[in-house]
Amino acid sequence: MITNLRIGLIVIALVVVTLVLLPFQLAGLAFDLKIRRYVPRYWHRAACFLLGIRIHVHGRLETRRPLMLASNHVSWKDILVLGAVADVIFIAKAEVAGWPIFGTLAKLQKCIFVVREDKRGTGKQVNEIAARMTAGEIVVLFPEGTTSDGNRLMEVKSSLFGAAAAAAPETPEGIVHVQPVAIAYTRVHGMAMGRFHRPIAAWPGDVELAPHLLGVMREGAIDVDVAFGDAIEFRAGDNRKHLSQAVTSRLRRMLIKHLRGRDYDGMTAD
Template identity: 35%
Template sequence: MILRLLFLALVVLPFTLVGLPIQALILAFNRPGWTILPRMFFKLMAFGLGLRVKIVGAPVKNGPVLLVANHISWLDIPAIASKFPVCFVAKSEIANWPVVGFMARLQKTVFVNRDRRTDAGRTASEMKDRIEEGSNVLLFAEGTSDIGTHVLPFRSALMGAARQAMAEGTGREVVVQPMTIAYTALSGLPLSRHERPKVAWIGDMGVGDNLKTILSSGPKDVTIAFGDPIRGDGDRKTIAKTAEREVRRMLVALNRGQPLQ
């Protein structure tokens, strides 16, 4: 834990202090290459937090693509963003968090108020803008995080609104691609159910306690798997169910150490 704290304090923090104003200027003047600094930052974060990330498959590259995934922990964010550039869709409360909210904006995060149905249209429009810029957009479709042993029902409303808005903005049908996040091992040993609180964000768990547990635990193996893309021209509820089944199938296989078919 001490070594990780030293790395975060002596490497990640200085990089952040130098990189934040540079990133702000890049976005303010709409310069290319805005994904470079965030990706470097998340690579350092992933290393400092003990994440060992493995990728299975790849996101569709001839977009527009809407990635939909399960959600287990805030560790999902550095794990994913350390491997490829992506714009996250996050709950609106995060925008007001000190430092974190500011940093999320510098990565072009789209914020959504899940308690207001009328917010779906605005959020979908912002997601469309990210796609038009050539960015990957990732939606944690469960709407919350879970322990990582199963997948909660996917919410179809925002998925459907985003798909429609992006299709209208790009003039092309949007492909929906399932993506699964699985924490499979801790210190090289299979992750048991009672050890999952060492990585998962569960219930009303406090930030301080969760961070302390993560820093004091061993290396954490994370697998990010991409499923077959789903055509986006069907019923949104059907698409959500299909994506949910695929994410669940991949999660079960990864948790059991089985190869993905």
Template identity: 35%
Template sequence: MTARRSSTSLPDSAENRPANRPVGILGACRIGWRLAGIVLALLVCVPLHYVWRTVHYGSPIPRLFLSIAARLFGARLRIHGTPLRRDVFYISNHLTWLDILALGAASGTAFVSKAEVGEAPVLGWLARLNRTVFVSREDRMGVADQINRLREALADNWAITVFPEGTTTDGHSLLPFKTAMLRVLEPPPPGVMVQPVVLDYGPLAEWIAWYGEEPGLDNVKRVLARRGSFRLDIHFLDPFDPRDFPGRKAIAAQARARIVPAMERNLGKPLRPFAQDVPQVGYRPQQPGSTA
């Protein structure tokens, strides 16, 4: 479905993003050469990664691959602020699958991802190369194990990113934060900081975002078929000590209180409600009696 906003002269406006719009011959060619570039990058980066791992524990190769992939797909990253490199818990807004490529390239972060991603044949393998921590929102009995895995990841000095909205939006809205995965910060592991992050796709945000009824594959094809490149600004906001805001809800509230004004400064206007007639991508209603 299309987003609810006034018409714009931009060629990549939300009104021009229907899922069934044909990509055309030139679009198919762009998809082809971009995917060929990804295959070539994998053929080079994967062996290098395993060779590196025989000598050192941490490998910079996944970050290099994500940088190449983001650029091949058209993203030109502009980093604002200073990302913490270790012992950091990033909390970010979320628009699309491209967010993962961009944040991984900009900071070397690992991610918290849905368990279904880990089961995907190729995507799951790539995610594991980047030390992704897989969680299942439906596994209420396994929450303690998931929290333990997050704690172990932070203990290894990783940077970890969570998208607490639990789904993707349109770049003009910010949903309430779900706080289940922030239980790892109750209490915070020694030395770990929280750093809010804002992803800003500029005028292209609504067009490039993956939400509503659009299937994921259609979104990928549409983005890869697009001509040219686009700017993606990644704002690493000032970090804060989670010990100053005891409890996951207080930590989430503090992160959101910093992300909202940063997004509004980028947009030049207040955020708007995210009104959808269909469930957002990746969203599943909570079971009665569960907590956010």
């Protein structure tokens, strides 16, 4: 009974927050105002607070632009977490646009939807990503191309860094800054997260969204580390495979550190 009441209160609170912020975001989208970049951060912060996701930030967001964040991918919660700590936009697979609730939210945030199988449209998609970065927006890429179990980094696909390669020649200095970001879900109810609770953090593709979302709302009290690594300068003409290798090395090192060390010397997002 108490659990159902908790879920009901979370849903009601999220609806209220959405209705309050929606007019500002719609106005920002309609007139292409910069406010559209900031409003989603407040929604994501509210969502994390209501769901009991406590964020611990390590390192700093790169201040130079253009900037692409390359992050490991564990769950849909990664969107909330990264969106709560920075004003970002996401690169998402096209089918996300059709998801209930999450698809609508992604459109309101002006995410970039890509069709990976559409070879003819690849150039157009890459150019859009490059244009958004050169305009000063921070683009988040999940270079694994899928979600993992949260305990390891899957293969990083160098082809997904095509947007960085396309954006570099368009910048004044011919550089795109690519910053690795490791997301590690470490604790639940203050206890180290073992294999039993790992399904709460991770969201494999074969698990339906609705039951997983309800499970997160029932549990609450999840701690997550967000570690910003040193940015890599990717210059026009540089090799994407070398970039992919450098990102992989740094992401894996940071992920292992925070999963094993569970170091809480970072600041908490507020």
